[in-house]
Amino acid sequence: MERKVSVRLDADRFAFLEDYARREGYSVSLIVRHLVCRFVEDRRKYAGVRLP
Numbered sequence: 001m002e003r004k005v006s007v008r009l010d011a012d013r014f015a016f017l018e019d020y021a022r023r024e025g026y027s028v029s030l031i032v033r034h035l036v037c038r039f040v041e042d043r044r045k046y047a048g049v050r051l052p
Helices: 011-024 028-047
Strands: none
Touching: 011 028
16 A cells, blocks of 8 residues: 555544444444445446546
């Protein structure tokens, strides 16, 4: 991975995400990366958008 992105969340959402990540044995970063990848792939698939 080559790029770094900052994401801002309100305290309640971050607390929920952090708790979920800890319980499932994942990092918050891994969950966020997974969600972004799913979003991008969905857009490619359903919107006909081609990304490099």
